[in-house]
Amino acid sequence: MTDIQTLQSVDQALIHLLQKRVALLQESDTPSIAAQLADVQPLLSDVGISEFTWKTLITNCMAMLATDTPTQPQKRSDRRQVTIVGGRGAMGKLFCEQFTATGHAVSIMEYNDWDRADILLGQADLVLLCVPLKSTAALARQVGQHLSPHTVLADIASTKVEVMQAMLESHSGPVVGLHPMFGPGVTSLLGQKVVICEGQQMSQCQWVLDWIKENGGNLIPATPEEHDSMMVAVQAIRFFSNFSLGTFYAEEGVDIERSFEFSSPLYRSEINTISRLVAQDAALYVDILLASDERRAAVGRLVDTYARLAQLIEEGDRAALIAEFEKTRNSFRDGAERSLAESNYMLNNLSRFLAAHDAESRIHESEQRSLPCVNRATKPTAKLGKAA
Template sequence: MADINDLDQLRAGIDECDAQLVALLAKRNSITGQIGAIKQQTGAPLHAPDREAALLAARREEAISQGVNPELVEDILRRMMREAYQNQQAKLACAAANLSPIVIVGGEGAMGQLFAKQFQRSGYEVKILDKSQQHNATEILRGAKLVMVSVPINALESVVKSLPKLDDDCLLVDITSVKQAPLAVLKAVHNGPVVGLHPMFGPDISHWVKQTVVVCEGRDHHVAQGLLQQLQVWGCQLVELDAKKHDEAMQIIQVMRHLTTFVYGQFLAKQSHTLAELRSCSSPIYQLELMMVGRLFAQSPELYSDIMLAQFDNVEELLAQYQDTFAQTLEKLKAGDKDALMSAFAQAKAYFSDSTAHFLTQSRSLLNKANDAKVLD
């Protein structure tokens, strides 16, 4: 019969295991730091997907053989990998030294600072051209091999047109979330190579590994290969798209999503329930939804207004379709037409059919984390 003394001894055993885990984590961090140094010296990419997949598969098999939940082991390993990638950011390999010096226009903004710091970690000479340096723009841009424009969408045209003439061998890049119009402006102003990038992340990332960057060809695309190689060294996933295709995709991925979140956030703000009340009785999935809504309102109102306004003319038809779908669903609910609702569900399910199992697994992991965060609060 177990007693309180047994409980104390068992807890002491857990404490000992935890202490060993911390020591092992410290050892692992030291090793991954050394690996990062070697990658910096050799120019190897931070992310090695084949190695990551093989490591996870091997550890899952070991977990099963020892009666440990493989999902738990994979969760722990992925979290450790994220920490390792973050630790390896201090000094990074330089893939295209010929791109130096680099000038970041709008480099005092959050995204400009993010890119500036990353380029500097890879050994590039980086200069900043923002409002406070405008009087010295000609000198700052003299001899630049890469000029990256990191300004709000609605300011891009006027900023680019105000730049002094760049050398013909300078690579001109923009990182806005719209690509057709900015690329047209860049090509009209600059005679040399042009490329459009859309980083699918914000300035608050902890590391660049697995971050997606959409690449849209502008002019003399071969000149941009060094920059693209540098992004891959940092661990980014590159997706090359035609600018028109990109903008059409962003109308759904960004504009419609942000609009929906923006409207839902306003709706919540008008309700009689406080956010604390809603959170106190929310399921993990609603807790996650609240996090994503709250995330939008924790960021720049100017940024999200610009994103929605920049392509509003192009999404009017999509918005009308969305409103129509909402109205049709409301009519089915008013009529109590369960068969019609189930039919609509089946139609939407068919669209997701190839990915439902994958999404279910991924979302389960996210929901567990959302629930953990709620308990910790």
């Protein structure tokens, strides 16, 4: 048996053992992660497996318990007709995939499909609006004219007061506001948060909420007003802070890739957050920043804070800066232990990911060096203008 065949055989055995492990966790009084670690530390040491590697494995097993049941396609009697308005966009495509994977019948409606609105909208059990923020309220009013009384109308917009008002005014049937607190890069709803704003006839919306929970999502109830207020801090301020820092690095001409060689995983993680932001749709994030007067005012206050702290640095006022630091520390004290545990886990995972990538690169380079030399003169060359 070759090395790769042996590895595949070991992997298959591991997968079946993991299946048994998760099944045992589901059937028993689940011990804590700490309890699951306690008795294996001597064995881990004996065989040269790091505690973090094992902890990552059992943490992922525990994460699988977050779903009520393993995701299964719906029975035909439970299947719903779902129409995603904007289903070819990034988030629309994600929800199309998730609903389809669980057996629901999914249709997509785009701007040029209004001639089929009576079918796509009028016969749907759920119409989910997955369009740019600036278009959502107006679209809700337009869509509402075509819905049947039983259709659930929902949206995924990042502001809720205006959008919820538009949906409630345009549709007499069930209405619920959803705000997924994740982007299109996720592969499932497992562990993901979805803010829920109650609209009307919520009992008719319950199957949608149950679907989110059954697939591992966490529902966060909020009024539209609380949601929009909280999004000032969660989205607008954070996006502006990352955007402005990224703009500064770009203007300073910082060699980002070279800087990684001098940095900790924490720096790399922060830069990755900025890179992730600016790699996405600019219009989406600009619309989020400009969505309300409250958001614009908060950004202005943040700029004032930057200016005040920068003035202290310019003046060399060490005592004042330390006082500001201590005051800020007190505001974050309650969550300090949790934040430390979460960030350490994230950074350790990032370090292992980078180490694995480096090891893979070294192995690939070693294999390339061991290949016999090829006489380059005998190799055909691609001509300009031709497909190589």
